[in-house]
Amino acid sequence: MKLYIKKCKTCSNIIPLELKVRNRAILRHNYGNNVNVQCPTCSSTHDYSVYDFFAKSDSNSTVGGGVVGGLVGLLGGPIGVGIGLLIGGAIGNENDSTDQKKVKYFNSSY
Numbered sequence: 001m002k003l004y005i006k007k008c009k010t011c012s013n014i015i016p017l018e019l020k021v022r023n024r025a026i027l028r029h030n031y032g033n034n035v036n037v038q039c040p041t042c043s044s045t046h047d048y049s050v051y052d053f054f055a056k057s058d059s060n061s062t063v064g065g066g067v068v069g070g071l072v073g074l075l076g077g078p079i080g081v082g083i084g085l086l087i088g089g090a091i092g093n094e095n096d097s098t099d100q101k102k103v104k105y106f107n108s109s110y
């Protein structure tokens with residue numbers, strides 16, 4: 001999961017953030033109702049409300065899991081590759097759905 005500001009108040013670009021917080025309550029607790037953020041595109045600095053923050057999944061672990069699984073499977077021949085891909089893909093999917101849950105949790109927080 002990665003956090004963003006919806007829209008820069010000067011150039012309207014989405015601002016990616018390095019912050020790692022689980023929900024807006026923690027954000028508010030740590031930074032207050034308005035968070036001062038500098039836009040990396042136009043370098044302007046503005047105060048953003050916690051509701052300007054949103055979360056997006058940055059996970060593409062299904063692919064990663066499948067690759068890892070496939071590599072593991074290579075040890076066991078072609079059938080092993082297939083099984084490895086299935087297992088790896090399943091692990092990746094699990095990570096994805098957890099990330100999706102985190103994203104939903106953040107975006108529905110107040």
Ligand SMILES: [Zn+2]
Nearest residue numbers: 008011039042
């Ligand atoms: Zn900007």
